[in-house]
Amino acid sequence: MPRTVIRRTDTTDHDLGTQLRELRKARGMTLQGLAAEIGKTAGFLSQIERGQARPSLSTLDDLGKTLGVPFSWFSPREAKDAQHGVAAQIVRADNRRRLRYNDAVSGEGFVDDLLSPNLSGNLMSAHTRFAPGGGWGAYTIKKKYEVGIYILAGRLSVHHWGETHILDVGDHLQVAVTPDIPHHEIHNASETEEARFIWTAAPIVLDF
Numbered sequence: 001m002p003r004t005v006i007r008r009t010d011t012t013d014h015d016l017g018t019q020l021r022e023l024r025k026a027r028g029m030t031l032q033g034l035a036a037e038i039g040k041t042a043g044f045l046s047q048i049e050r051g052q053a054r055p056s057l058s059t060l061d062d063l064g065k066t067l068g069v070p071f072s073w074f075s076p077r078e079a080k081d082a083q084h085g086v087a088a089q090i091v092r093a094d095n096r097r098r099l100r101y102n103d104a105v106s107g108e109g110f111v112d113d114l115l116s117p118n119l120s121g122n123l124m125s126a127h128t129r130f131a132p133g134g135g136w137g138a139y140t141i142k143k144k145y146e147v148g149i150y151i152l153a154g155r156l157s158v159h160h161w162g163e164t165h166i167l168d169v170g171d172h173l174q175v176a177v178t179p180d181i182p183h184h185e186i187h188n189a190s191e192t193e194e195a196r197f198i199w200t201a202a203p204i205v206l207d208f
Contacts, residue, residue, distance in 0.1 A: 015051075016048070016051075016055075016074050017048050017049040017050055017051045017052075018049070018051075018118075018120070019073070019074060019118070020045075020048060020049050020063065020074070021049040022118055022119035022120050023067050023069065023073070023119060024049075024067065025119075026119045026124075026204050026205065027067055027068070028142050028143070028205075029067075030042075031045050031046055031049075034063075034066065034067075037066045038059065038062040038063060038066055039062075040059065060074055068099070068100040069097065069098070069099065069100060070097075070098050070100070072097070072098075073097050073098075089117035089118070090117070091114075091115055091116070091117050096113040096114060096115065096127070097113065097114045098111070098112070098113055098114075099112040099113065099114055099126060100112075109130060109131030109132070109133060109134020109135070109188070110128060110129060110130045110131065110134045110135065110136065111128065111129045112126055112127075112128045113126060113127045113128075114126050115127055115198070119204050121204070122202055122203050122204065123200060123201070123202045123203075123204065124200065124201050124202075124204045125198060125199070125200045126198070126199055126200075127196070127197075127198055128196070128197055128198075128199060129194060129195070129196050130154070130156070130186075130187070130188035130194065130195040130196075131188065131194060132188055132190055132191050132192050132193060132194065133187075133188055133190075133191050134187070134188050134195075135157075135185065135186050135187030135188055136185060136186045136187070137185055138159075138184070138185045141177060141178075141179055141205060142179055142205075143179060143203075143205060144176065144177065144178045144179065145176075145177055145201050145202060145203055145205045146174065146175070146176050146177070146201070146202055147174070147175060147177060147199055147200065147201045148172060148173065148174040148199065148200045148201075149167065149172065149173045149174075149186070149197055149198075149199045150171075150172045150197060150198045150199075151167045151168060151169050151170060151171050151172075151195070151196075151197045152169065152196040152197055152198060153169060153193075153194065153195060153196040153197075154169070154188060154189075154190055154193050154194055154195030154196060155167065155168050155169075155188070155189040155190055155193075155195060156186060156187070156188065156189060156195055156197060157186070157187045157188075157189040158173060158184055158185070158186050159184055159185040159186075160175050160184035160185075161175075166189060167197075
């Protein structure tokens with residue numbers, strides 16, 4: 001029987017594999033768990049993550065749906081910009097990636113775009129827009145992290161640890177979130193105006 005040779009594919013495949021691995025880990029999923037969800041083997045997914053196999057478009061679509069991101073998430077990203085010998089990763093306004101969550105947290109009337117260039121570091125940032133009356137419901141997380149919220153426009157109502165805080169433009173809130181309590185609820189406090197804010201989380205967490 002001829003020996004099976006795994007051919008290393010090009011840089012695009014390697015970048016796709018890196019994005020898949022970062023996203024899977026941020027979602028708190030194992031290779032085995034993700035493979036079971038999309039009907040593939042863990043070995044095949046491992047090859048994709050290492051840039052040694054190229055998934056079909058239908059497999060990419062299944063991965064996106066399971067991991068809660070649009071198909072475009074896996075498109076090639078803008079390369080690093082280097083200046084003075086230091087690599088700076090820039091995400092242009094028209095090159096952001098859309099985040100999606102499970103039904104428990106999704107709520108209605110909001111758009112969440114990733115500002116961070118990837119999910120491989122210790123910090124992530126996102127830009128969120130709440131339509132009038134829109135927001136996030138309470139949900140449970142799997143690991144402890146800290147989150148900061150900075151208000152760009154409108155007004156937010158944040159419920160955390162039994163207290164409700166009203167945040168206006170320029171206000172910043174920082175809280176620790178732990179698995180033993182439901183995550184805070186965040187809603188647009190206005191029924192007529194959009195609310196916009198930037199939130200950061202450390203370490204990176206998307207397992208909700």
